[in-house]
Amino acid sequence: MTALVAGLPLAASAQSQFNLTQGVTDISNRVYDLHMTIFYICCIIGVIVFGAMFWSMFRHRKSKGRKPATFHENVKVEIAWTIVPFLILVGMAIPATSTLIAMEDVSESDVTVLVTGSQWKWHYRYFDHDVEYFSLLATPRDQITNRLDKGENYLLEVDRPLVIPTGQKVRFLITSDDVIHSWWVPAFAVKKDANPGFINEAWTRVDEPGIYRGQCAELCGKDHGYMPVVVIAKEPAEYEAWITEQETIQREAKEEEQRLLSMSMSMDELMELGERVYLGSCAACHQANGQGIPGVFPSLVGTEMVKNDIPGHIDIVVNGKNGTAMQAFANQLSLREIAAVVTYERNAWGNDTGDMVQAADVNEYVNQ
Ligand SMILES: [Cu+2]
Numbered sequence: 187m188t189a190l191v192a193g194l195p196l197a198a199s200a201q202s203q204f205n206l207t208q209g210v211t212d213i214s215n216r217v218y219d220l221h222m223t224i225f226y227i228c229c230i231i232g233v234i235v236f237g238a239m240f241w242s243m244f245r246h247r248k249s250k251g252r253k254p255a256t257f258h259e260n261v262k263v264e265i266a267w268t269i270v271p272f273l274i275l276v277g278m279a280i281p282a283t284s285t286l287i288a289m290e291d292v293s294e295s296d297v298t299v300l301v302t303g304s305q306w307k308w309h310y311r312y313f314d315h316d317v318e319y320f321s322l323l324a325t326p327r328d329q330i331t332n333r334l335d336k337g338e339n340y341l342l343e344v345d346r347p348l349v350i351p352t353g354q355k356v357r358f359l360i361t362s363d364d365v366i367h368s369w370w371v372p373a374f375a376v377k378k379d380a381n382p383g384f385i386n387e388a389w390t391r392v393d394e395p396g397i398y399r400g401q402c403a404e405l406c407g408k409d410h411g412y413m414p415v416v417v418i419a420k421e422p423a424e425y426e427a428w429i430t431e432q433e434t435i436q437r438e439a440k441e442e443e444q445r446l447l448s449m450s451m452s453m454d455e456l457m458e459l460g461e462r463v464y465l466g467s468c469a470a471c472h473q474a475n476g477q478g479i480p481g482v483f484p485s486l487v488g489t490e491m492v493k494n495d496i497p498g499h500i501d502i503v504v505n506g507k508n509g510t511a512m513q514a515f516a517n518q519l520s521l522r523e524i525a526a527v528v529t530y531e532r533n534a535w536g537n538d539t540g541d542m543v544q545a546a547d548v549n550e551y552v553n554q
Pocket of ligand 1: 306
């Protein structure tokens with residue numbers, strides 16, 4: 187008996203792990219309540235239907251000498267089993283529809299963020315501010331390849347999370363640059379497909395400051411599991427300070443970029459920065475050793491382009507290649523980063539061309 191009582195809280199907490207989470211927004215709570223209401227209705231129907239079935243099978247079993255009745259078609263029963271399910275369905279549709287309508291109502295939002303998925307990262311752009319950035323997986327490669335122990339937020343951590351204010355209605359415009367992705371934050375009950383060529387809308391209002399994590403929820407290719415979503419909800423004053431700071435940082439970075447155009451980096455600087463950029467942006471496809479994956483992602487070791495074609499090399503990194511998985515990196519990397527990564531690819535893994543590419547060289551290929 188004692189063991190049974192002691193086991194009860196355990197059972198209760200274990201059960202909650204299997205249930206939908208309640209989330210942190212009004213909508214997510216409504217979704218949860220709806221889920222529970224309909225779950226209970228299903229349970230009651232299950233008990234009544236299976237109860238009646240098993241009870242009559244047992245009660246009218248052959249061994250007791252029961253004879254089957256011979257009547258068929260009973261108007262009253264037929265009407266009852268049409269009307270009762272109809273009423274149950276209407277009863278379920280009313281709260282479900284009102285919740286769905288509330289989820290779709292993106293009017294009167296305070297903040298708008300354009301969310302763009304691409305293989306395999308998210309990009310955020312704030313509509314009312316000059317702030318935009320990519321959000322990339324931050325879990326170290328060594329954890330993925332089991333060379334390091336996995337961290338607490340394994341595959342659910344990014345370098346630059348989305349930041350939103352608490353207590354304000356945030357509208358998300360969701361789209362994609364390549365294949366279909368899906369932007370999903372369970373705690374907000376927001377899950378919307380990111381389709382290329384379309385813009386889907388969703389919204390949330392978070393009351394509690396905190397860090398909320400989600401994932402891409404539409405199988406989008408090889409690294410689908412490596413494009414998590416992290417959202418930080420901050421108090422409005424903190425959010426305002428953050429966004430102003432970001433605006434300044436991004437404006438200064440652009441000015442700095444122009445200033446640096448006239449400056450050359452040394453081979454060591456190019457190679458060091460280039461390796462970092464390569465591992466962050468290129469290695470997912472072309473692999474850390476530059477060999478690519480035969481038949482899927484081309485090798486960068488000893489190829490004609492890498493050995494002899496500097497313009498072609500810069501161009502493909504800056505502008506991508508239509509119809510392939512090779513993205514245009516002009517908006518994702520700075521001129522210096524592109525110069526460094528091209529230099530790195532031309533000199534790593536035994537390519538050893540000795541070529542150095544500078545930011546000014548790359549600038550000619552941007553905005554062509
Ligand atoms: Cu995806």
